[in-house]
Amino acid sequence: MSKLPRSHELLSCEESRLLVIDMQQKLVPIVQQASEITSNCLKLIEAAKLLNIPIAATEQYPKGLGPTIDQLAEHLPAPIEKIDFSCANSLNWGLAQDDPQSRFKIVIAGIETHVCVLQTVFDLMAVGYRVYVAVDAISSRKQLDQEIALRRMAAGGATLTTTESVIFEWSERAGTPEFKQLSRLVTGRPAV
Numbered sequence: 100m101s102k103l104p105r106s107h108e109l110l111s112c113e114e115s116r117l118l119v120i121d122m123q124q125k126l127v128p129i130v131q132q133a134s135e136i137t138s139n140c141l142k143l144i145e146a147a148k149l150l151n152i153p154i155a156a157t158e159q160y161p162k163g164l165g166p167t168i169d170q171l172a173e174h175l176p177a178p179i180e181k182i183d184f185s186c187a188n189s190l191n192w193g194l195a196q197d198d199p200q201s202r203f204k205i206v207i208a209g210i211e212t213h214v215c216v217l218q219t220v221f222d223l224m225a226v227g228y229r230v231y232v233a234v235d236a237i238s239s240r241k242q243l244d245q246e247i248a249l250r251r252m253a254a255g256g257a258t259l260t261t262t263e264s265v266i267f268e269w270s271e272r273a274g275t276p277e278f279k280q281l282s283r284l285v286t287g288r289p290a291v
Contacts, residue, residue: 108258110231110268116202117147119156119175120186120209120216124165130210130238131245137170139236139262140208142284144174146266149280153202155179157186159215184215187222195227204229206265208236213248220257230257233265 105111119140127133147154156178158167167178181189195203205228209216216237220230232252239245253259263285270278 105271110204110206110265111271112150112152112269114202114204115147115152115206115269116204117143117152117154117206117208118186118190118219119144119154119171120207120219121157121159121164121211122167122171122209123158123161124168126159126164126210127168129240131240131242132238136208136210136236136238137168139233140171141174142262143206143208143233143236143265144171145284146269146281147206148174149277149284150269152269153200155186155190157181157189157209157215159184185218185222186215187219187226192223192228193226195223195229203227204231206231206233206260208233208262210238211244212237212239213244214239217248217252220252221255224256231260231265232257233262234259235261 122140127137144154154176156167156175158178158180160182161180166172167175179189183189192198205223207216207220207230220232223230234249249259266281266285270281
């Protein structure tokens with residue numbers, strides 16, 4: 100029996116990129132659940148590295164808001180500096196249909212949900228990317244801003260997901276050496 104094709108709604112290693120937005124020294128301490136957001140961003144980064152998924156990171160006006168926090172900076176490529184709230188133009192990815200690597204599914208993590216994350220999500224979708232927002236890896240200073248931004252993104256066509264869902268969709272199956280490492284990453288338990 101031949102294997103059925105996977106749903107186009109699911110993430111795959113071959114079609115994905117990870118984008119970590121503005122996890123900076125002066126921003127992270129003032130958002131809600133900063134510790135959890137940082138931990139989940141790190142999980143996504145480590146999973147992407149393990150699975151050879153390209154990672155991009157940005158910094159919003161680093162002269163004023165500081166660099167990326169140390170916990171993440173050592174695991175990320177050099178961040179792209181920007182002053183626009185949306186990352187889309189700074190990334191120089193162009194249209195999704197023109198992406199030579201066919202990496203048109205973008206997983207988003209970072210801050211702030213209602214500013215840079217939201218504007219990036221909408222701009223990337225406008226040029227053909229499918230956007231997956233890891234809701235437990237994003238945050239804002241105020242809960243209402245977070246809630247309204249999530250509603251807008253979902254209503255606009257972004258897929259809301261979680262860090263663990265992203266990691267297991269990237270993995271696709273159990274029993275591989277990568278799965279064992281990813282499982283340990285998600286659960287925090289030693290590999291068996």
